[in-house]
Amino acid sequence: MIGNKFENALWSTRFIVLISVVLSIISSIILFLLGGWDIIQAIIYKNPLLNNDIETNNELLFNIISSIDLFLIGIVLLIFGFGVYELFISEINFAKDKFADSTLKINSLDQLKNKIIKVIIIVLIVKFFEKVLKLSHNFTTPKDLIFFSLSILAICIGYFLINRK
Numbered sequence: 001m002i003g004n005k006f007e008n009a010l011w012s013t014r015f016i017v018l019i020s021v022v023l024s025i026i027s028s029i030i031l032f033l034l035g036g037w038d039i040i041q042a043i044i045y046k047n048p049l050l051n052n053d054i055e056t057n058n059e060l061l062f063n064i065i066s067s068i069d070l071f072l073i074g075i076v077l078l079i080f081g082f083g084v085y086e087l088f089i090s091e092i093n094f095a096k097d098k099f100a101d102s103t104l105k106i107n108s109l110d111q112l113k114n115k116i117i118k119v120i121i122i123v124l125i126v127k128f129f130e131k132v133l134k135l136s137h138n139f140t141t142p143k144d145l146i147f148f149s150l151s152i153l154a155i156c157i158g159y160f161l162i163n164r165k
Contacts, residue, residue: 017088024081031074038067058133065130072123076116083112121162125155 042063045051083106086092106112132148 014088017084021081021085021089024077024084028074028077028081031070031077035067035070035074038070039064042067062130062133065126065133069123069126069130072119072126076119076123079106079115079119080112082106083115087112118162121159125159128155 042060043050046060046063048057048060082092086106087109106115128151132151138144
C-alpha cells in the first residue's frame with residue numbers, strides 16, 4: 001500500500017516537465033513574433049526601394065537572415081516543447097490522426113535529440129552566412145573567394161553526412 005502511494009507520487013513528478021513545455025512554447029511564439037517584427041522593420045527601413053539613403057540590398061538581406069535565425073531557434077523550442085510533452089506526459093491525440101508523420105511527433109529521446117541537432121546545425125549555417133555577408137565587402141582577392149567556397153563546400157558535406165541514413 002505505501003509502495004503504491006510512493007510509486008504514484010513518483011510517477012506524478014513527471015508533470016514538472018510542463019514548466020519546460022509551457023515556457024518553450026511561449027519562448028517560441030515570442031521568437032516568431034520578434035522575427036516577423038524584424039523582417040517588417042527591415043522591409044520598411046533597410047529597403048533600397050523605400051529608403052533612398054540605402055544603396056545596396058546587403059543591409060536588408062542581413063536583417064532578413066538574422067530574422068530567419070530567430071525563426072529557426074523558435075522551431076527548436078517548439079520541437080523541444082512538443083517532444084518533451086509527448087515523451088513525459090501524453091501523446092497528443094489531436095495531432096495523431098491529422099499529422100502522423102509530423103516533425104513534432106516524437107517517439108524517443110534520441111529522436112528528439114536528433115531533430116533538435118539538425119535544426120541547430122541549420123541555425124549555425126545561417127549564422128555562418130550572416131557573418132560572411134557582413135564581411136563580404138572584405139573579399140578582395142581570389143584567395144578570399146577560394147576560402148569562402150571551401151567553407152561552403154565543407155558545410156554542404158557536413159550537412160550531407162548528418163542527413164545520411
